[in-house]
Amino acid sequence: MTLRCEIATQDKLLYEGPADIVVAPGVEGEMGILPNHAPLLTALDFGILSVRHRDEEHVFTIAGGVMEVRPDLVTVLADIGEDVGKIDVQRAEAARQRAEKMLKEGPPRDKDEYLAIEAALRRSKLRLDAVRRYRRGRIRPGPETTEREEA
Numbered sequence: 001m002t003l004r005c006e007i008a009t010q011d012k013l014l015y016e017g018p019a020d021i022v023v024a025p026g027v028e029g030e031m032g033i034l035p036n037h038a039p040l041l042t043a044l045d046f047g048i049l050s051v052r053h054r055d056e057e058h059v060f061t062i063a064g065g066v067m068e069v070r071p072d073l074v075t076v077l078a079d080i081g082e083d084v085g086k087i088d089v090q091r092a093e094a095a096r097q098r099a100e101k102m103l104k105e106g107p108p109r110d111k112d113e114y115l116a117i118e119a120a121l122r123r124s125k126l127r128l129d130a131v132r133r134y135r136r137g138r139i140r141p142g143p144e145t146t147e148r149e150e151a
Contacts, residue, residue: 001035005051007060007076014056014081019051022074024067033074041068046126048084048134049076059084059134061126063119081121085131092131096124 005019022033025047033040044065051058065078099121108114 003033003035003072003074005076007051007078007081009065009078009081014060014083017051018053019074019100020054020058021052022076023048023050023051023052024076025049025062026067033069035105036071037069039071040067042067042069044076044078046122048126048130049078049081059130061087061123061130063123063126076139082127084134087127087131089128089131091126092127095120096128099124109126 002018002020003022005015005022006013007015020035024031025045027043028047030047033041033076044062044067046063047061049060049062051060058094060078061082061084062076062078063080065081067077068075077108099117102108102117103121108117
C-alpha cells in the first residue's frame, strides 16, 4: 500500500505522486509518515523533506509551512520549497555570502530587516547543505514543469 503525496508552494507544484514514506521537518522534530497514518495537521520547520517510493527518492528543501496527513494522503503546503536536484549552487552560495556580508556590515536598521537577512542566510545554508548531502546520484529530480507552473 502507498500514500498519495502532494507538495506545493504558493506558486508551484513541487511533487505529486505515490510515496511509501514521507519524512518531513516538523517544528517538534523530524517525522516519518507511512500509509494508514493517523490524521494529523502540523506546522513544518526549515529542513529537508523526502518522499520515497520503491527505489526512488525525491528530496526537497522547505522553509516552513503546514502538512496535513490522512491515512492515504499527505499534503504539504510549504512557505518556500525547492527540489534539491534543481538547486543552483552558485546562486545559493552568492546569497549566503550576501547575507553574511550584510550582517557583518553593521546592525540592520530595524528588527524586521535583521530577521529577513537571518532567514535568507538560513535558507541559503539549508540549500547548500542539501546539495552536499543529497546530490550524489541518490535522488531523482522532479518533473521539469507542472501544470501550475505553466498557468
